[in-house]
Amino acid sequence: MSDTEKNAPLDSAAAAAAAFEAIENRPFPDDVFAAPQLRWAVIGCGVIASQMATSLALAGRRLHGVANRTREKAVAFAEKHHVEKVYDSFEELYADPEVDAVYITTPHNTHITYLRGALAAGKHVLCEKSITLNSEELDEARALAAAAGVVLMDATTILHMPLYRELRRRADAGEFGRMNLAQVNFGSFKEYGDLTNRFYNINLAGGAMLDIGVYALSIMRLFMESQPTEVLSLGNLCETGVDVAGGIVCRNQEGQIGVVSLTLHSKQPKRAVLSFDKCYVEIMEYPRADTAQIVWTADGRRETVSAGVEGYALCYEMADLERAVAGDARAAGLIDTASDVMRLMTDVRRSWGVTYPEEA
Template sequence: MSRIIRWGLLSAGNIAGQFAQDFSAVENAVIHAVAARNGDIARAFAREHGIEKAYAGYEPLLADSEIDVIYIGTPHSLHFEHAKAALEHGKAVLCEKPMTVTPEECEELQRVALRTSGYLMEAMWTYFLPPVQTALRWVQEGRIGRICQIKADFGYPQFPFDSKKRVYDASLAGGCLLEMGVYPVALAWLFMRQDPAEIQVVARHAPNGVEDDLAILFNYPESVVTLGTSFRCKLQNWAYIIGEQGYIAIPDFWRAREASLYVLDDRVDHFVDKRATEGFHYEAQAVTNDLLAGRAGSSVVAARDSLAIQRQMAMIREAFSDEA
C-alpha cells in the first residue's frame, strides 16, 4: 500500500472550509485533524467534513505525531507565528497567502524552514490552476512574443465598513493589498520574474486608515504592468498577458477555469478546466506529491517567489505611504 500523507488544518474558518471541501479530489492523502481556538467550532467542522480528530487549541494539533503537514488558514498577522511553530514541531507547512505580512518575516520563516529541514510553501493556489499553467506555457512557447503589458485586478466590495471586521482590522493586517492585491501582484511576478524599475500607486483609504482601493503601475525596461485591487467595488478580476504577437485573456484569473489565446481579434486557442472542484485540490496534491517524493520544497511556489511577492507588496506600501 502506498504511503498516505496525513494533513492537519490549523483553522476552521471559511478558507479552511473551502480547502477541506476540495480535498476529496486529493490522492494519497487524508485530513486527519482540525484545530480551532473554540473546540465546539472544531468539532462541528470535523463532523461536516468527515475529519477524524478535532482539537480545541492549536498546540495539540502541532503535537499530534500522526500528522505530516499542517495547512494554516488563520488571519494574515498570525501566519508567521503559526507556521514557525509548525515547522519547529517537525511538520511540513502549507501556509495561506500572504505567507507573512513583511519581507523580513518571510525571510525569517524561510530561515526556520532551513534550520529545521522543513517543507514550507505558500498556498498560492492560483499558480497551480491548469488555465494559468497553460497560459504560462503559451508564453514560454513564444506564442504571444515578447510581453509588452500585463493587466490584472481583483476586487470585491466589502460593505459595510467595520474596523473590527477581519479584512479592515489593522491589528490583523487588514487592507485590500494583502487580502486581494496579493493575487494580481503574484500573477505579475509569475510572468515577469523580475522587480519593476519604478512603481506608481494611487491609493484610497477606509475611515480607519487601511487601504481599500489601489491602482498600481509597475514600470519595467520594456514592459508595463497595471494592477488593481479594491474593497470599494467589484473589479473585472480578469488578467491579460499582452505580447507583440498576441494576447492571453484569463477570466476570473484568481480561480481560473479557462484561458484564451488571441491574435489580433481572433481567438486561436482556448483551454477549459472542467474540474468539479473550486481548485484548491491542485495545490494540496502538489504538496502531497512533494512530500511523498521527499522533496525539500515546491518548484511551483518556491521560496524566492514568496519573498519576491512580499518584496513587491512592501514596495507598493512604501509608494502609497510616500504619497500620503
C-alpha cells in the same frame, strides 16, 4: 458578456460553493494527486478550512486533525467533515508524529505565529494568502523551513491552477513571443457599515493589498521575466488606516510593465490581460480560473485554452505541496514567486502609510 459571467456569484464563498456543485457528480481525476500522500491537519475552522476538508473528501481522503483557538468550533468542524482528531492545543498538533503537513487558514496577522510553531516542529506547511504580513516575516519563515528541512508553500491559488502552468509552458516555449504588458483588475464591494470587519480592521490586517492585491500581483509576477525594479503607486486609505483602493504601475529590467488596479469598495471584473508580441491572453475571474482566451495578433483568431477545473483549486494547492516534498523542483520553486510578490506588497503598502500593529 457570456451567460457564465452574467450569472457569476458575487462573493468568493458563493463562487466556491458553485464550483463544488459543478463537480459534485464527477469522478475525481486520477492525475491531481501524483506524489506520495501526506497526512494533513488544519489550523482554523473558517470558510477556507471547510473548502480544504471538502476538497480532500472529493479525492476520497480525510483530514487527520484540526486545531482552533476555540475548541468547541473545532469539535463541530470535525463532526461535520469527519476529521479524525481534535487537538486541545496547537502544541499538541505540532507534536503529533502522525501529521506530515499543516494547512494554516487563520487571519493574516496570526500566520507567522503558527508558521513558527509548525515549521520548528518539522511539519511541511501550506499557508493561506496572504502567507505573512510582510516580507520580513516571510524571510523568517523560509529560514525556519530551511533549517528544519521542510517545505513551506503559499496557498495563493494563482500559483497552483493548472491553467497558469499550461500558459507558462507555452510562453516559455516561445509560442506567444515576448510578454510586454500585464493589466490586472480586482474589485470587490465591501460595505463600509461595519469597519470592524476583517476587510477594514487594521487589527486583523485588513485592506485591499493583502486580501485581493496578492492575486493581481501574483499573476503579473508569474509572467514577468524578473522582479520589477521600478514601482509607482497611489493608494486610498479609510479611517481605520487600511488601504481600500490602489493603482500600481511597475517595470522590470527587461522593460516589461505591469498595471494593477485594486478596490474594496467598487465592483469591477477580475480580469487579467497579458499582452505578448504575437497575441494577448485574457483571463476572467482569474484567481481560480480554468479557461483563458488567446487572441492572435496576426489574424485576430481566438483560441480557448482550458486546463484544470475551478472546483479542484485547493486540491491543486495540496498536490503541489506533496509534489514539492517528493522533490518536484517546479513546485518547490513557487515560494520564490511568492516572496517576490510579498516584497512588492510590503514596499507598496508601506509607501502608502499602511502599518499594522504587529509592525509598529
